[in-house]
Amino acid sequence: MVYQGGVLRIKVDQENVPGGKKRFEVPDVLVDGLEKKRLWLQRITAKDGLSTFYLSSGHEVVLQHEPFQVYVTRGQEKLVSVNGKGLFHFEQRREKQEGENWEEHFRSHTDSRPYGPQSIGFDVSFHGAEHVYGIPERATSLALKPTRGTEEHSEPYRLFNLDVFEYLAESPFGLYGSIPFMLSHGSKRTSGFFWLNAAEMLIDVLSPGWDGAAGEESKQGIDTHWFAEAGIVDAFVFVGPGPKDVVQQYTGVTGTTAMPPFFSIGYHQCRWNYKDEADVAQVDAKFDEYDIPYDVIWLDIEHTDGKRYFTWDPITFPTPKEMQAKLEAKGRHMVAIVDPHIKRDEGFALHKEATSKGYYVKNSHGSDYDGWCWPGSSSYPDLVNPEIRAWWAEKFTLKNYVGSTSILHIWNDMNEPSVFNGPEVSMPRDNLHYNGIEHRDVHNAYGYYFHMATTQGLRNREGQRPFVLSRAVFAGTQKIGPIWTGDNTADWEQLRVSVPMILSLGITGIAFTGADVGGFFGNPSSELLTRWYQLGAFYPFFRAHAHLDTKRREPWIPGEPYTSRIREAIHTRYALLPYYYTLFREAHETGIPVMRPLWFEHPNDPETFAMDDEFLIGDALLVRSVYTEGSNLETVYLPGSEPWFDIKTGQSFNGGKTYKLAVSQDSIPAFQRGGTIIPRKDRFRRSSSQMVDDPYTLVIALNSTQEAQGELYIDDGKSYEFEKGAFIHRRFSFSGGKLSSSSASPASKSYKTLSTVERIIILGLDAKKVPAAHRALVEEGGQDRQADIEAAPPVLRAKLKSNAVAVRLPNVSIDKDWSIKVL
DSSP: OEETTTEEEEEEOOSSOGGGOOOOOOOSOSOTTGGGGEEOOOEEEEETTEEEEEEETTEEEEEETTTTEEEEEETTEEEEEESTTSOOEEOOOOOOOTTOOOOEEETTEEEOOTTOOOOEEEEEEEETOSEEEEOOOOSSOSBOOOSBSSTTOOOOEEEOOOOOTTOOSSOOOOOSEEOOEEEEEOSSOEEEEEEOOOSOEEEEEEOTTTTSOOSGGGGSEEEEEEEESSSOEEEEEEOOSSHHHHHHHHHHHHOOOOOOOGGGGSEEEOOTTOOSHHHHHHHHHHHHHTTOOOOEEEEOGGGSBTTBTTOOOTTTSSOHHHHHHHHHTTTOEEEEEOOSOEEOOTTOHHHHHHHHHTOBOBOTTSSBOOEEETTEEEEOBOTTSHHHHHHHHHTTSTTTSTTOOTTEEEEEOSTTTOOTTSGGGSOOTTOBOGGGOBHHHHGGGHHHHHHHHHHHHHHHHHSOOOOEEESOEETTGGGTOOEEOOSOBSSHHHHHHHHHHHHHHHHTTOOSEEOEETOSBSOOOHHHHHHHHHHHTTSSSEEEOOOTTSOOOOTTTTOTTHHHHHHHHHHHHHHTHHHHHHHHHHHHHHOOOSEEOHHHHOTTOGGGTTOOSEEEETTTEEEEOOOSTTOOEEEEEEOSSSOEEETTTOOEEOSSEEEEEEOOTTOOOEEEETTEEEEEOOOOOSSGGGGTTOOEEEEEEOOTTSOEEEEEEEOOSSSSGGGGTOOEEEEEEEETTEEEEEESOTTOOSOOOOOEEEEEEEESOOGGGSOGGGHHHHHSTTTTOHHHHHHSOHHHHSOBOSSEEEEEEEEEESSSOEEEEOO
16 A cells, blocks of 8 residues: 555455454554545556556555565665565464464463464565664664674564563663654665554564675665564555655654643653642742742652542542642642552442443453552553543543642553563453453553543543653554653663653654653762753653652752752753744644754764764754763764854854863753754743743854744644644744744734744854944954944844844734844
8 A cells, every 4th residue: 555755555464364353453543534645556567576556756666476575666776675585474363273282371470372373574674774763662772783693692672561660771672662663764865664563572673794695785774573473564664765754754644743732841840759738839839939940740649549540648638629729820730640550449439330331451261350550459441442441531521530620630650551460560461352352462552542541531621732641652652642761760871871762752753752850760969960950951851750769859959059050951941942832833743853863954964873962952952961970071063064052152163073072060062053043931930831921032043154044833832722723833034134034834823922022142143244333343242332332233232242142122023024134
């Protein structure tokens, strides 16, 4: 099958399955309306056992019948081939023969395997690729290392959602999520491959020459070998040609990022657990006392009545609505945890209802599955079933969720699913879902369906954009809501690996993600905590979180000078919220991630291909964190041909070079690319909602031709009215000394704002471009030249900083076209 935009789909299933029980196909992941994009296959040639079909402009699909192979070409070049190495293997379901034993044993657990072995395997080759990326989630480098064919042979990369305690860095072992989507990249092209399958999966990345092949052809690309325990082949090939094209093609199939509510891209304060309402009030007040903005405070499992979700402990949280009202008065929000394990307590109404309606996952004998988790004996709703998802969503109405208000949002943890006494701390594979679906078939998507049902519940509540954080992740999660990287540890290595983890999730569709700032387990030093805030302030999802047994570490706990440094990091995030929100709009429209690897914007620069200690926010900001204790010197590579400007000092650096830069404890290296305009809000409030009508500052970083461009997107930050055109989307351009604003979207209609453009800051102003009468003001920094400053154009009347020029504008409207001569 072929779809618009350069997407090939390959399906292989089994016919005439014994007993009539079809193999499982994963539902509700592909976007609605995908079939409308399907193209009629146009056969171009058919000879010598090969059939050639049109795919997209310049691309063709070749089907080789014997031996079976499918490959995509552009001209005479192969781009991607499936089964080019002949490793295709499809174990068909069959009748059990007398004397056969299909059972498997794992420690004390037995898997009955009622349908016997049914695994699938095949190879995928990315021709011309220099690196492959993706298939998260794991704590390892962005560019995937070979697992076979090298002296450092390792286990295959595993995709099997698990609750992993204190996970290790640089391990191929899978973590809480599974996205079977891989990108390849080289100097010539980018391509991608996605296998829609929710069973356990293993993927080998094979080093050149692994099969004994000789010659240059064996070195010009990367071979991979994919295995799944069950299911069917339902695979997609994406032809690019660039990295953004591949991600847009993939998210065109699985969905783009849900547009987040504005408050959710601010700072979140969490720990297991804020012990009572007084504790919540004190933490909230301390943020105000220390002039640190935040938007959300979180409650973990201890807020409930005996680990019964949708309840409140009557002693420690007796008045939850009043507690939430106090937060709402400051424009803040709350998040409470709701996990999938339901306490098996006959006095618990939720359990009684689920039992009576038969809504729990069953064991292999057909009885309600009883596993062990935080409440003790627990059962799990069968959210693979759409009927049960609708039932679950109803539990989040303000009427049903007693004590909840419109500012209460939800956290789905433990939804891999985690079962403390299950095999590998999860659910047995022969458990049964509706229609007799085995858990082995749907395991990696269970958390996806749980996340989907919870999110729908909040969306139904008042028609507002929901915020629901999930730990488990699967292909398509991006269209539901955000995730985080799970239970990390407070050490420098985990700080470092958080960057490739988030980058890997971003390029596989999950734009809204972050890592626990400070590390969930352990007690970070004050320096490590500060460095983590300085990095975390640039994560798409910015939350501090800590384990029950750790010392308290709210931003004021370390004391000075660390508290001031943490405050500055959080202030930096809040200043950049307009830019982040604009990028989230781009992710919602196109699937392109907020946080990007350098090669995403510089695909022809080999220096960037394996780089994952630096990253980009959009195309304008580059960040290089500090990952070593006591470091005062860091190496930074600045790609491209345009200049880069330090966002703190304005100092300029030429692109295409590597620098060794002195670093202090006050901040981490971050740069704005020449040729870009970043919108900021520089007045700091208690929360993002109190910044709504504040004026904007535009930071204009000039390129070599003294020009720049940027965008700003605004809507009400909470409803779906933007889908009807209630938004503002502006494009700013600076050229010839003139700053202009124009509409960036014809769909923008009716949204109004009180915000104006109050100020611009110009980086990289060339003194030679300034009229001669005022050139000394730029060259000499404007020192002691008050008379000349007053006579100068507006841009030169402002106070001149060391490397930047600031000018105050006369409150220029943000929602109208205008052009202002500033030089």
